[in-house]
Amino acid sequence: MEPEVFVDILSDSLFLVIKLVAAIVVPGLVIGLIVSVFQAATSINEQTLSFLPKLIITLVALIVGGHWMTQELMDFFKLMVMRIPEIAG
Template identity: 70%
Template sequence: MEPEVVVEIMSNALFLVIKLVAAIIIPSLTVGLVVAVFQAATSINEQTLSFLPRLIVTLLALIFGGHWLTQELVDFFKTLIMNLPEVMG
């Protein structure tokens, strides 16, 4: 097995992980920032006020993006399995 092939597989895997995590985390971070600005503007220092909206948005991102997330993983593994003879040979 050539080192370049392993590096390419790992590079694709890391890019996939970053893409999938970003699809879940970025909406949560955006809502957290909006809530933090609201808390700063109104001087409300309640910790649970920022937690609940972020939790709801994260769950909604998983619900609505779950199919896409799963499809991306399946496509990656299909490509990996299809290229297995090339990697081993």
């Protein structure tokens, strides 16, 4: 049981979390930026105008990328199960 194994597992898991979160957050950030520029150009200060498109695009990102995210988590779980002998032995 070497420390490098745990460092590899930690880095792999953190990279997976960053990938999955970025797939959800980045579209919302882009839409938020577009709506903010639109609000600044037209001087509209409505709160729901910025919230509703971000909510909708986040839900769309979850629906479209849900299968990919689930597959990534399953692959990571299979990898961790395969590495059990490496950790225990």
